Amino acid sequence: MSQRRRPTQVDIARAAGVSQATVSLVVSGGPASGQVAEQTRRAVLDAAAELGYTVNAAARSLKGGRNRMLGLYTFEAVFPVDQRDFYFPFLLGVEEATAEFGYDLLLFSSVGTGKRRIYSGGINRLKVADGCVLLGRHIDHADLADLVREDFPFVFVGRRELPGTELSYVAPDYVGATRDMVRRLTGVGHRRLAYLRPADHQEPTRDREDGFRAGLADAGLPDQPIHEIPDDADLAATDARLAALLDEWLADDVTALLVEPSEDDQAIAALERVATEAGVRIPDDLSVALLGDPAPSGAGRATGRNWTRFTLPREDMGRAAVGLLLELLEADDGPRRLSVACTAVDGDSVGRPR
Amino acid sequence: MSQRRRPTQVDIARAAGVSQATVSLVVSGGPASGQVAEQTRRAVLDAAAELGYTVNAAARSLKGGRNRMLGLYTFEAVFPVDQRDFYFPFLLGVEEATAEFGYDLLLFSSVGTGKRRIYSGGINRLKVADGCVLLGRHIDHADLADLVREDFPFVFVGRRELPGTELSYVAPDYVGATRDMVRRLTGVGHRRLAYLRPADHQEPTRDREDGFRAGLADAGLPDQPIHEIPDDADLAATDARLAALLDEWLADDVTALLVEPSEDDQAIAALERVATEAGVRIPDDLSVALLGDPAPSGAGRATGRNWTRFTLPREDMGRAAVGLLLELLEADDGPRRLSVACTAVDGDSVGRPR
DNA sequence: TCGGTGCTTTAATACGTATTAGAGATTCTA
DNA sequence: TAGAATCTCTAATACGTATTAAAGCACCGA
Secondary structure, eight states: OOOSSOOOHHHHHHHHTSOHHHHHHHHHOOGGGGGSOHHHHHHHHHHHHHHTOOOOHHHHHHHHSOOSEEEEEESSOSOSHHHHHHHHHHHHHHHHHHHHTTOEEEEEOOTTOOSOOSSSSSGGGGGGSSEEEEEOSSOOHHHHHHHHHTTOOEEEESOOOBTTBOOOEEEEOHHHHHHHHHHHHHHTTOOOEEEEEESOOOHHHHHHHHHHHHHHHHTTOOOOOEEEEOSSOOHHHHHHHHHHHHHHHHHTTOOEEEEOOOSSOHHHHHHHHHHHHTTOOTTTTOEEEESSOOOTTSHHHHTOOOOEEEEOOHHHHHHHHHHHHHHHHHOOOSOOEEEEOOEEEOOSSOOOOO | OOOSSOOOHHHHHHHHTSOHHHHHHHHHOOGGGGGSOHHHHHHHHHHHHHHTOOOOHHHHHHHTOOOSEEEEEESSOSOSHHHHHHHHHHHHHHHHHHHHTTOEEEEEOOTTOOSOOSSSSSGGGGGGSSEEEEEOSOOOHHHHHHHHHTTOOEEEESOOOBTTBOOOEEEEOHHHHHHHHHHHHHHTTOOOEEEEEESOOOHHHHHHHHHHHHHHHHTTOOOOOEEEEOSSOOHHHHHHHHHHHHHHHHHTTOOEEEEOOOSSOHHHHHHHHHHHHTTOOTTTTOEEEESSOOOTTSHHHHTOOOOEEEEOOHHHHHHHHHHHHHHHHHOOOSOOEEEEOOEEEOOSSOOOOO
């Protein structure tokens, strides 16, 4: 009646009067499946149906080395409230693509990992999955080095560089998106543009700068001013700096401004404040476009303004990362990179030049 | 340097000059772990760290050990757009609690499983996890029976009954929530209440009825009318039926109505239509409270009205399910049940009696 | 010195599957 | 009709782990 134990291939074999190997041949439907006589095949299938046989995933993985599981490792907690909105689309894309390909998704909790312990915690857990998608800003470089050294297949969401190695990642096409944004501004008549970026000079920032220059070149315009906002300055200092810049721009007939959002969006909030104070209306007196999404909990969102910007194709990036990872599993012949187009968002912060 | 194959306990054993069994004792940290000499333990740990050892989940499950992984199996896709809002909080709760207890979460993709195929898919994948949280409305009873028969630890989100067995689940406290809602209505002066429920007579429906009666008893009121709305009727029929009921209630001096949301919320939409047509204003002429959340994509939400209702503590339920599951893993001594309190939501569909 | 007593380690085994070399049986070829 | 070719099936094995009975060892009391 109700067995305590699930029926195995051995049970089926006994019932059908064949060997376990034959059962395996029939049910796994592998390449050698055709060599089984129709009559035998039928007997096995009948017995399997009769006993309610199902394959044991653990055993199959053990034998084959693959688990048909993809991991998602996040360097920060994905779910906490203030991050939820930002990370969810990535998660969504990863989950959908994973399911589509018939894999299961293993979410690794980095929460409370604190110290890296080899067995229970730490990066090694990842390896129960066939490969891993990595998500999050604040990478533990030691962990990352471990993964690379051990030749574990993984794909980053977002561009990552590790000196001396080639990582696989899916990155937004910041160059193209920025170029398009410039094109859009010049398209409505702007001829003097300024560009405001955080002080730290990572790749995403450099890419946007390249896009900025390319956009200007497209429009046959000369290079235009690029300004930095220190990330760690206090509010007052930021305001003062921006006020000075604003004067400079107005004096210089700048009619449009590109701003790269930083992690806290201080600059964006400050800009809104300073402009209001100086009687400069956006977009009437100055068009402003953001080169990316305002920070999820940052001031840029808090202002309530619907900024003209481009937005990360987060879901697509998640999906693409899974695709890349599966390629990597298929043939581990080197790192994979992929650029995904950003989506332009019409806001109300861009108009025609005065 | 970078091995192609993942190091196993045998590799560690060789490196540390001990046996595989010793390695297993050290790294699995089981009950007999203390019997290993400190010096040996250290040697093993060092070798493991050196080689980057990680346990093979498949092998461990096959053997019957624990993985510190909890599964989340959904009978429908959790993420598809139209369900996203509804299921997400459960997922959130499950994920948070899982992480809190230091487990990882394995999301099983039921997507595309369609027919239960004997070989690749099916319910048995679940067993790579230590236990499983089950989520979703449309259960495959055969799958469920399998799980029970095999004595696999799982906890349902939502009350489930399987004839002949005792399942573990976390369920909303419909009795208490309904009782509170009645109390609230009688508290503001209502003395004649009516109760509208779908035709199918599942436990959740029965619970609410019990709560209704209890609430009436609390207020010292006699039993009040209970009406059914057939679930499969067409729109016109539903409208006609409701119109008739509305007349009846008004003639009977009913001032407040309790409605149990059904899967498609036809009744709620119909109620709004019929009331408008008859010139009956909600809540001025008739107070209406929902005994639960309107269906995620149903008409009840579409009306745009902010119904006074109670809402499922979805996140709490997810968390509680994980807690129960961990208890179950600790001591498999029988099914566990838990009731979670619902949250009252102030809407604008309830007022004082006319 | 001998048997006993903790203490530490190991050999052996089972879990359920996929694969491979080859064994039997049957049919084809010359 | 012998030998080759073909068709079916099976025995044996490996995958990596947890568990258990027992082995080895040092130390102790008698």
